Amino acid sequence: MDTARSNKPDVFQAIADPTRRRLLRLLDEQEMPVTAISGHFTISRTAVSKHLHILADAGLVRERKVGRERRYKLDPEPLLELKRWLAYYERYWENKLSMLKHYVELEEE
Amino acid sequence: MDTARSNKPDVFQAIADPTRRRLLRLLDEQEMPVTAISGHFTISRTAVSKHLHILADAGLVRERKVGRERRYKLDPEPLLELKRWLAYYERYWENKLSMLKHYVELEEE
DNA sequence: CAGTTGTGAAACCATTTGGTTTCATTTCAT
DNA sequence: ATGAAATGAAACCAAATGGTTTCACAACTG
Numbered sequence: 001m002d003t004a005r006s007n008k009p010d011v012f013q014a015i016a017d018p019t020r021r022r023l024l025r026l027l028d029e030q031e032m033p034v035t036a037i038s039g040h041f042t043i044s045r046t047a048v049s050k051h052l053h054i055l056a057d058a059g060l061v062r063e064r065k066v067g068r069e070r071r072y073k074l075d076p077e078p079l080l081e082l083k084r085w086l087a088y089y090e091r092y093w094e095n096k097l098s099m100l101k102h103y104v105e106l107e108e109e
Numbered sequence: 110m111d112t113a114r115s116n117k118p119d120v121f122q123a124i125a126d127p128t129r130r131r132l133l134r135l136l137d138e139q140e141m142p143v144t145a146i147s148g149h150f151t152i153s154r155t156a157v158s159k160h161l162h163i164l165a166d167a168g169l170v171r172e173r174k175v176g177r178e179r180r181y182k183l184d185p186e187p188l189l190e191l192k193r194w195l196a197y198y199e200r201y202w203e204n205k206l207s208m209l210k211h212y213v214e215l216e217e218e
Numbered sequence: 219c220a221g222t223t224g225t226g227a228a229a230c231c232a233t234t235t236g237g238t239t240t241c242a243t244t245t246c247a248t
Numbered sequence: 249a250t251g252a253a254a255t256g257a258a259a260c261c262a263a264a265t266g267g268t269t270t271c272a273c274a275a276c277t278g
Binding site for chain 4: 219220221222223224225226227228229230231232233234235236237238239240241242243244245246247248
């Protein structure tokens with residue numbers, strides 16, 4: 001990790017880490033400051049902070065300064081890219097028959 | 110990478126790499142042997158082979174021996190986990206109003 | 219003003235990751 | 249049987265990743 005590099009904010013990369021997925025869930029429910037957030041994890045506050053920056057770089061989280069706190073909140077918008085990516089494969093399960101057909105072909109041949 | 114460890118076949122992890130996403134697309138269109146596949150990439154055949162094993166571990170790809178070749182083909186089933194994960198956030202864009210409301214709230218406060 | 223709280227930046231570190239090159243093995247072609 | 253083709257395993261490597269500890273600083277609380 002090291003530093004929060006604002007280089008390649010990749011959604012796929014961002015959600016690859018389980019801790020970050022948990023963070024997204026948490027911040028969907030409510031906006032929270034870093035210390036409160038890190039109370040939900042066993043890793044250090046600093047580590048959580050880094051994950052938050054990665055999520056922010058990917059646009060998955062919004063940051064807002066309130067006094068000395070820095071509150072984070074989910075921004076689901078970038079997940080649309082994932083949704084679009086997934087949509088390509090949608091035809092496989094858009095109906096049970098196509099799925100079945102797929103498996104039959106896999107088994108045969 | 111090093112070796113194809115059949116430890117934690119994580120879908121999120123598997124699709125995090127852009128090369129692997131390209132592989133999935135390619136193998137959706139047709140079943141192919143390793144050498145043919147690696148013709149589509151600039152990295153070495155061995156590297157492609159490793160990516161294929163990672164995808165296979167995640168269940169995203171099926172392997173079939175045919176003579177001296179080893180043919181790979183997409184198995185989209187594990188993508189359903191991703192779809193389910195994504196479904197949680199679905200309410201945000203299930204209608205334009207909820208999305209709009211979300212952004213307004215983000216801007217306000 | 220003095221002290222405490224909330225947070226990020228830096229410097230480190232071990233492990234994982236994506237790649238390469240080399241070698242061994244299996245299967246096909248002659 | 250002999251050689252070429254298709255592929256995985258091994259050993260190795262540089263860079264990225266996820267963590268930690270320490271330090272500095274801004275902003276509240278007395």
